[in-house]
Structures are given as C-alpha cells and as structure tokens.
Amino acid sequence: MSTASVAAAPITAAAFKSAYKPIWCPGCGDYSVLSSITKAFAMLDLRPENVAVVSGIGCSSRIPAYTTCYGFHGVHGRALAAGTGLKVARPDLTVLVAGGDGDGYSIGGNHFLHACRRNVDLTYIVMDNHVYGMTKGQPSPTTEPDWESKLSPGGTGLRTFHPLVVALASGANFIARTFAGDPNGTAQIIADAIRTPGFSFVEILSPCVTLRPEQRGWKEQAHPASVATTSDPAKAARYLMTDDGFNIGVLYKGNRKPYQPPMGKGTKRVADLEAEFSI
Amino acid sequence: MSTKKAVKQTGRKKAATSAKVRAPVRKKPGSPISVTDEIDFMTRAWMMELEAVERYSTLADAMEEHNNPEVTELFRKLSRIEQLHADQILEEHLSKRPPVLPPGGIRWDAGEEGPETADPGELHYRMQPYHALQIALACEQRACQFFTKIARSAKNTAVRKAAREMAAEEAEHVQLVEDWLKRTPKPDPDWDHDPDPPVQSD
C-alpha cells in the first residue's frame, strides 16, 4: 500500500496528558489550566517530545508531571532561570514555564523582571490565585491588602503588585490575562502566546477554592477587555494602569526581536561541564 | 474543610461565595450559535456532548484522588451517559462523514463553555452524590434551554426541527436526573465538616 495516501491523524489534547492524575483540590482552577495548555499544544500541532514544561514550586508548579512533555519541576522561584537556560541551549524546543504568583512574583520576582527584559522566545504562565496555596495560605504579592487570615490578621495593608504593568515596563513582548473558568478561551490565548516570538506572559486567574473560596465568584467578575490588542506600549500602559484585574484578553503584542545568543560550536560532554564547575 | 472555618479564614474579602457546593448558577445557557445547516448543527451538538464527557471524567478523577468513591462513581456514570448520547448523535446524524473535534475545543463566547459542561468550580472534596446530581441537573437544564432557543430562532427549517428533537431529549434527561435526585439522600447540614481541615489551623 502506498503510504502517501495515509494522512496522519491530528494530535489531540489527550496526547499531552500524562497518566498521573492531578492531586489538586477538587474545584481548583489549575485543572482547567492543564486542560487549556494541552489543548493549546494540540492546536499548534506540537509533539510532546518537542515541548518542555518547566515549573517552580507550589500547587500550580506540579503541572509538568501531568503532561507527557519533557518536564522540570524546579526550585521555588527559579522556573524562569531554568526555562531561559533551556531555551537558549535548545532553541528548537517549545518551552513553557509555569507556576504560581508566589513562585513568580515573590521569590522569583527578580527573575520575572529579567526574563521580560531578555525577551527569550518562551511562554510564561502564572496561575494567579492571590495566595500561597501549597503552604496553606500566606499572602502573596497579588493578595488584596484587606484580605484577612490567621496569617495576616487585619490584612497585610500592602499595595498589590501589578504583574502586567511590570511585564510591560520590563519588556515582555506579549501580555495577556485569561480566566481558568474559560478553558477554551485560555487555550486560544496560550496558543497565541506560544506562536508569538519573544517572551510571552500569560497571567491566568486560577481560583484557589480551598484557601480563598470567595474566588469561586471570579466567574461573575471576569470580563472581556474593552480594548483591542495594541502594539503601542504607551496605549497598553494607560489601559493596564487603570485595569480592574479582571480584564480578559491579549492586552499587548509587540514586535521586539527575541534574544538568542549565538550557539557554541560543539556539544560538551557532561564530564567537561562538571570540570568547569569544579573548585 | 469546614465552611465556617473557611469563611473565618477569608474574613472581610469573602465576597459573594462560600466553600459550599452551591446550586450551580452559571451564566447564560450557552451562547447562541450561528449554524449553516443541519449537519453543522448536529456537529456542534456532538462536540458539546464530548466536552461534557471529558469534563465529567476529569471531575471523577479529582474525586477519586480525594477518596470520595461515591461521587467518583457518579461522575463516571454521567460521563458514560454523555458518551452514549454523543455516539447516538454520531450514528444517527453524522455517520456519513464523521467530524473531527477541533484540538482547541469549541469556541463559545468569551468566558463561556458549552451549555452541558459541568463547572469544575462547583466541586468540593467532601461533596455527596446529591451535590453531583445538582450539578448534572443544571447542565441538562442549560442544554435544554440552549436547544429550545435554537429551535425558536434558527432560520433554517431543518435546523429548527433538529433543535426541537435535541431539546426534547434534553428535557427527558432533566426528568431523569430529577427522579434520580428524589431517590438520593439529601446531605446532612454539616456535610462539609472536616475535623482535620486543610486550612491553617490554630
């Protein structure tokens, strides 16, 4: 039989889901994010062996294990450092870095700034639930100042961090916000982020139903952004500075050239690399 | 987790919701869709069922991981029922040229999912079969309303007829789930009480 006539079946989202079942709390927004990521990979007709999912530490950072892609469950706050290194060394791979607001904006805040600035061609997803989920509810940089808990009696009283504004000011080339409650819409935006060259930042509002049950109400608050995507940073800045935190959509798409350093000539052996680091 | 505890924990910012599994209130019964002909309409209906199959199966997995076997089994059963419905649509209406599900799922209006897709945000790890059936009932009701709306508004006669049939089927499903609910014990008032809750304790 001639093989030329046999068309390959399109890859499905299921091909990107591993046999490990998530242990997130039932109702956690991260389930939907996982579904969106796998759908986005399928939409782009990627193959698991050509994708690496890199994360830090936290409930959300468990995500690489739930995919069939290459995965790296790294160190708290250092997901972007690992992801950047990987992409620079292996530009042929699609690199998706993922984690929580604690991981990305507290301990990893500095890496976030410089990843935006470097503009390496990767996609960074933050599953923002405005709390440290895994460690039982400490406030994060995006926690509202008056959110009270045993760990923050009376609230922190601190102004919240605005990740989208920071990303824009630091040079991210693609900035979007989505809501986990719209997995198909989120999948489209993740696919767009991966397709867009340079550093793409996607903030996903992903409710923590256990520590912040009131976030179940986000589905009534999330709404499509009232403006079209702009490539004008000044326009984007004006819009983002008055943002209510629930605008959904691609809010900025620039055209900065991604950073990719020239590749070395040959591949070093692991022993040679080790020798370089020996004291 | 105890709801009281969660509310106490979340304090001032508790907003409009609690940890309780609520009677699902989700938005509109799916966005109106513009379909060209009967095949296009049935393809959408088939995809809608498949989205529901996948969602119930994910919910079952989540409950299984949290050692809630009764609700796990119920979600698995609901997933199987929706799969049978999807297969029936395929066989009766689309067998000549079976469609392919778009890899990114069906795109509804921003912020929306298919009308028959259960909302994962309604889950609670201590929920009981009664709660799961309430979720299923809301899904069937939304599906019924969705098809009824198309049956009234579609321009194409064949689409209107097909939508009427689908609405009638979904109405049967609503009845089935209502009967099922009647046979299912109502949860105790403190069904969500957990003596060792996951939130930070004293």
Ligand SMILES: Cc1ncc(C[n+]2csc(CCOP(=O)(O)OP(=O)(O)O)c2C)c(N)n1
């Ligand atoms: C270096 C280091 N410091 C602190 C911790 C403890 N820790 C683990 S996860 C986490 C916060 C996770 O919060 P977030 O990134 O928002 O993820 P979520 O669990 O909410 O998804 C912290 C502080 C750690 N693992 N490593």
Ligand code: SF4
């Ligand atoms: S604690 Fe919160 S973030 Fe972590 S799995 Fe549970 S719901 Fe999700």
